[in-house]
Amino acid sequence: MIKFLLDANLSPKTSKYLTKLGFDSKSITEEKLGYLKDSEIIKITKKEKRIIITFDLDFGEIYHQKESGNMGIIVLRLENQTPENVNSILDQFLSKETDKLKQNIKSLIVIKKGSTRFVK
Incomplete structure (x- = not known):
């Protein structure tokens, strides 16, 4: 089963939505845990074998500099960051790309x- 950890910049509504979809x-x-530093969030993500979902571009930099191939990160680059739009975009992505994910x-x-771009 695919497991996600949503960064503090995403609404808990999106976490509930993903759970409803079966994730x-x-x-x-x-x-x-909103007080945690990015490095601590990464430790949790790796320990629990989750994929972090975030708007924070710093996670992309961390992936390239330190964590390439060690963990999964989904960076959302969306102008409209409302939970409804995020849920819709993730639903479209997951309905088409779950196997690739x-x-x-x-x-x-x-x-x-x-x-959508996959970077290894």
Whole structure:
């Protein structure tokens, strides 16, 4: 099963939505861990074998500098960051790309409206 950890910059509504879709999803905000540094979030993500979902571009940099191939990160590059739009974009991505995601579980994935890029 694919497991997600949603960064504090995403709404807990998105975590609930992913759970409703059948994924194991946790929210940093709901877990009351919003105070953690990125490095601590990465430790949790790796320990629990989760894919972090974030708007924070710093995670992309961390992936390239230190974590390439060691963990999965989905960076959302969206102008409209409302939970409804995020849920819609993730739903479209997951309905089309779940198999590819499973094969590239430790990749950096950049999602923009209308495009997805897998970076190994």
